[in-house]
Amino acid sequence: MSATALINNVTLLVTLCAAYSAVSHRFGRETPGAKLIFGLVFGTTAVLAMMTSWTLRPGVVFDGRSVVVGLAGAFGGPLTGSIAAVLACGYRLWMGGSGAWTGCGVIASSAILGIGFRVLRGRWSALSGLPGLFGFGLIVHAVMLAWMLALPGGEGSEVIRSVAAPVLVALPAATMVIGGVLLGDERRARAQSELTQSEARYRAVFQNSLDGILLTTPDGSIRAANPEACRLFGRDEAELTRVGRDGVVDPSDRVLATALAERDRSGRYRGEVRLVRKGGTSFPAEVSSVVFQEPSGERFTSMVVRDVSERKRAEEELRRSEQRYRRLAARIETLREEERTRLSRQVHDELGQLLTGIKMDLRRVEQQLDTCADDPRLNPAVERLVAAGELVDTMVATVQRIASELRPGILDKLGLPLALQYEAGRCEERYGIPCWCIVPDDVPALPPETATALFRILQEALANVARHARATAVEIELTADVSRVTLEIRDNGVGMARSDPSSPTSLGLLGMAERARQVRGDLDFLVRPGGGTIVRVTIPATAPPGR
Amino acid sequence: MPRAVRDETTARRSLRLLIVEDSAIVSTRLVAAVEGFAGIASVDVARDGAEAQQAFGGAGPDVVLLDLQLPDISGLDLLRRYKVLHPAGTVLVLTSFAFAQLRARCQALGADGFFDKVFEFDRAIEVIRHLGQAAVTGPEGATL
Secondary structure (H helix, E strand, C coil): CCHHHHHHHHHHHHHHHHHHHHHHHHHCCCCHHHHHHHHHHHHHHHHHHHHCCEEEECCEEECCHHHHHHHHHHHHHHHHHHHHHHHHHHHHHHHCCCCHHHHHHHHHHHHHHHHHHHHHHHHCHHHCCHHHHHHHHHHHHHHHHHHHCCCHHHCHHHHHHHHHHHHHHHHHHHHHHHHHHHHHHHHHHHHHHHHHHHHHHHHHHHHHCCCEEEEECCCCCEEEECHHHHHHHCCCHHHHHHHCHHHCECCCCCHHHHHHHHHHHHCEEEEEEEEECCCCCEEEEEEEEEEEECCCCCEEEEEEEEECHHHHHHHHHHHHHHHHHHHHHHHHHHHHHHHHHHHHHHHHHHHHHHHHHHHHHHHHHHHHHHCCCCCHHHHHHHHHHHHHHHHHHHHHHHHHHHHHHHCCHHHHHCCHHHHHHHHHHHHHHHHCCCEEEECCCCCCCCCHHHHHHHHHHHHHHHHHHHHHHCCCCEEEEEEECCCEEEEEEEECCCCCCCCCCCCHHHHHHHHHHHHHHHCCCEEEEEECCCCCEEEEEEEECCCCCCC | CCEEEECCCCCCCCEEEEEECCCHHHHHHHHHHHCCCCCEEEEEEECCHHHHHHHHCCCCCCEEEEECCCCCCCHHHHHHHHHHHCCCCEEEEEECCCCHHHHHHHHHCCCCEEEECCCCHHHHHHHHHHHHHHHHHCHHHCCC
16 A cells, blocks of 8 residues: 555545544434434545555555445444445446455445444443454454455455455554544543533423522522522522622521521531512521532532421411410310319318218217116117218218319318328329328418419329329329429339320320410429339429419 | 307306307307306307407417318418417317328427317317316316
C-alpha cells in the first residue's frame, strides 16, 4: 500500500469520525433518520476510500472500505450497514475489473459481520473495548482474505501471500483505532442522554411536587422555586429570586433564628415556622431544610415547605372540642359530687339523727322498764323493745354505710387525712386487703376541690387494686408541705397491664387523671421495684381549682 | 344558747356540763338523760362550733359532751381549743364515726372518752353520772 493511499485513508477515517460525531449530536443516534444519514456518511467514506485505493494488480484493489463498512454495521446497525454496503458495492462494480465481484463480497461480508458484532457486544459488554474491536477487525479481514480465493484465474493464493501480513495487521489495527474513537463518542452520547433523562426526571419531581421547594443558599438568597412554592408565596420564580429568604419569612417568628442556628449547626432542620405570602399575610408552615455542597464546592440549601394552616385549624378545633368536653365532664363530675354530698347529708343528718333519737328513746324506755323488772308481765314488752333496738341498730349501720358510700361526712367535717384513714379501714373490711395509711399529724387545710379529688382518686385506685392487682397489702401515704400535697397508693400486686383504652379500667384511670388535672395536679403510674404499682398524685396545695 | 337545766342549790360542789350537738333530736334526749344527776349544776347545749366557743369563755364548762361533726368547724378543732383553755376539763367525744384512727387522734388531742353515738351513748351518760357523783362526794365516792 502506497504512503499516499495510507495517508488518504487515515484522513478519510478521521473525517468519518468527525462526521459520525456531528450527526449523532445533531440527530441523535437511534432515530431512523440518523441511521439513514450514518449509512450515507459511511457509504460515501467507503467510496472515497476506494477512490484512493492501492492497486495490487489490474482489477484487484485494496483500500479501507472493509473497515468503514464493518464499522457501519457495528455502530449503525442493519440499516446503516446496508446503505453503506450498497453504496460501496455500487461504486466497486462501477470501477469494474476482475476483482469487482470479489470486492463486493468483501463489502457484504464486512457489513454482515459488523451487524453481528453489534448484536454480540449488546450482550457481552466485554466486547466493547479495544481488544474486542481488534478481534472484530481480524475476523473481518480474515474473511476478506478468504474471499481472495474467489478471484478469477486462480490468482487468489498468490494475492493472499502478498497482502496477508499488512491486511491482518494494519486493517484490524485501523478498525480498532477508528472503532475506539466511535466507541468513545457512543459512550459520551449515552452518558449525556442518561444525564438529560435523569435531569428531566428530577425536574419533573421538582415541578410537580405538592410541596413548595426552594433552592436557596445559606446566606438567604433564592435560586429556584417550583410552581407550588410560587403558589404558596403568591409570587413568581423571578420575584422570589429577587426578594430572597427575607421576603418569605415572618421576622416576628422567634422560631426562625433557632431554626437557622440549628441548620447551621447540624446541617439540617425540620420544624414549623411562620412564612409570609405576598401582601404580608403569614401562615404556619412545616419546613425541612438541608445544607449540601455542589461538586463545584458551592454550598446550597434546599427548603421544602408545606402549608399547615388547615392542619393547625383542625388541631385547634380538636383542642377546643376536647376542652369543651373536659369542661363538660368536669361540670358533670362537680354536679355529681354536689348531689352525692347533698344526699349523703340528708341520709346521715336527717335519717341518721332520727334513728339515733329512736335508739336513745328505746334504750331509755328499756332502762325505765328495768326498774320494774319484778313484774313478769312486762317481759314480752321488754323483749319486743330489745328486738326493736336491734332493728334500729341495723338501720343505723345501713344508713351510715349508704351515706359513706355517697360521700363520707368525715371528708367535709374532719378533713382529708382522717377521711383517708377511714377509707383505708373500709377497704380492709370490704376487700379483705390489709391497708396501711400513713398521714402526717399536721396537714395544711386543702381547698375542698383538692381534698375531693384526692379522696376520689384513692377510692378508684383501691377499687382497681381490688379488681386487678391480686395484691395482699396496700400502703397509702399522704405527704404535704407548703407548696404541694402528694398522695401515693402502693400495692404489692401483679402490676398494671396495658389495656384497651375504652375498657372500664382505662376509663377509670382516665377519670383519675382528669380529676388530678382539674385541680392542676399530676397523676403517675409507676412500677414498683419489688413488684406492684404506685399511683402517685401530686397537687399544688394552694392551687385554685382548674375549672 | 339554750339553757336546758339549771340547779344552783343541789350540790356543795357541782359540775357545768356542755353538750355540743347540732341535732335537736339528739341533744334533747341527751339533756333528758342527764337531768337530775347528782353533781350536775347546769347543762347547756351548743348547736355549733361558734356557740360552743362562746360557752368556753370565762370559767367554761367542766365537762363537754362533744359531737365531732358540726356544721361550721371541725369538732377536733373545738376539742383542741377547749383543752388549751381548760386543761383540767373533761371532754367526752360522741361520734357516728367511731373508728380506731379517729379515737387515737382524739386521745392525742386530750379527749377523756370516745363513744359511738348510737351504740355507746349510754356509756357516755354513765360516765357523766359518775363524774357528777365524784364532784359531790369526792373521787372515792364514784367509780368510772
